Amino acid sequence: MTAVDPLDAISDPARRAQLALFRALDGAVRSSDELRSTLAGFRSQKGIYKPRGSPYALWIRETRRGAYPDKQLVVRPDGSWEYDYAPEGRHGKTDLTLATNRALLKCLEDRVPVGVVRQIPGSGRGRLYEVAGLGYVTGFDGAHFRLRGEPIDVSEPPTIAPADFRFEPFDRVAPTLALTLRRNREERFRLAIRRVYHERCSLCNIGYRVGRTPLAIQAAHLIPFEDGGTSKDVRNGILLCSNHHALFDRFAWTFDEELRIRVTDDRGFRASAARNHILQLDGHRLSNLPDLDQDRPDPVAIRYRMEMFERNQ
Numbered sequence: 001m002t003a004v005d006p007l008d009a010i011s012d013p014a015r016r017a018q019l020a021l022f023r024a025l026d027g028a029v030r031s032s033d034e035l036r037s038t039l040a041g042f043r044s045q046k047g048i049y050k051p052r053g054s055p056y057a058l059w060i061r062e063t064r065r066g067a068y069p070d071k072q073l074v075v076r077p078d079g080s081w082e083y084d085y086a087p088e089g090r091h092g093k094t095d096l097t098l099a100t101n102r103a104l105l106k107c108l109e110d111r112v113p114v115g116v117v118r119q120i121p122g123s124g125r126g127r128l129y130e131v132a133g134l135g136y137v138t139g140f141d142g143a144h145f146r147l148r149g150e151p152i153d154v155s156e157p158p159t160i161a162p163a164d165f166r167f168e169p170f171d172r173v174a175p176t177l178a179l180t181l182r183r184n185r186e187e188r189f190r191l192a193i194r195r196v197y198h199e200r201c202s203l204c205n206i207g208y209r210v211g212r213t214p215l216a217i218q219a220a221h222l223i224p225f226e227d228g229g230t231s232k233d234v235r236n237g238i239l240l241c242s243n244h245h246a247l248f249d250r251f252a253w254t255f256d257e258e259l260r261i262r263v264t265d266d267r268g269f270r271a272s273a274a275r276n277h278i279l280q281l282d283g284h285r286l287s288n289l290p291d292l293d294q295d296r297p298d299p300v301a302i303r304y305r306m307e308m309f310e311r312n313q
């Protein structure tokens with residue numbers, strides 16, 4: 001089966017370009033001024049934006065004054081997120097006959113994605129938003145629209161039932177798969193890992209940031225990419241600071257199925273790291289883990305990594 005990008009099915013080029021922009025900005029933090037200059041309707045519209053003449057909504061915006069201002073996105077192993085969005089109302093009551101709400105229902109009916117931006121706390125001038133990429137409206141429960149973000153592999157529909165999240169340790173893709181598609185998937189894998197570990201190193205719990213930009217934080221594969229390790233599932237990954245990533249890649253440490261840190265016995269390393277707290281972490285549990293148990297590293301991937309570690313001792 002050939003991988004198909006759902007955006008290719010959108011015939012209106014302007015609309016397709018805007019949706020592609022949401023995907024490209026996924027995970028980015030931008031000021032409202034910056035978004036006004038790039039996103040259609042952002043200057044004038046709040047809540048749900050439905051371009052004139054289109055039956056579909058193009059994007060939704062969550063503001064901090066909304067019903068659930070502090071709610072985090074719930075990320076699933078395939079990298080998709082879940083999120084509930086309150087419909088627009090009239091006189092304090094939900095009114096599904098409003099054009100904006102109808103435009104979201106139309107997206108649900110025809111499985112058309114919408115862009116999602118969410119205001120985040122910020123200081124200084126202007127409001128800050130996090131772009132959450134593209135999402136699909138998967139239902140309306142009487143009080144909220146249920147939204148589901150695009151998975152890492154955009155050509156696959158997001159898995160709905162958690163029971164379906166079976167861990168496939170290896171990607172069954174031909175190495176000849178279009179390079180851009182592969183690269184795109186790697187980027188989305190890294191983004192999903194960052195989201196699930198909240199931009200902090202799993203080992204030392206540090207998340208460096210300068211201004212709005214996270215720095216020196218990297219997503220690592222457990223089963224390496226070169227060995228065909230999957231990039232479609234966050235359970236084959238972990239987020240590390242650049243020091244701990246480099247040491248992980250050189251088998252200075254790993255972790256076991258109980259997520260306990262194991263530091264190499266290598267004398268040279270132990271002597272050089274004597275003043276570093278990594279030696280004191282030996283035997284301790286990883287300090288920063290995903291909120292959901294189901295997003296944690298998979299035992300199959302952990303064992304694979306442990307075998308690599310043992311071979312390199």
Ligand SMILES: [Zn+2]
Pocket residue numbers: 201202203204205206240241242243244
């Ligand atoms: Zn670290």
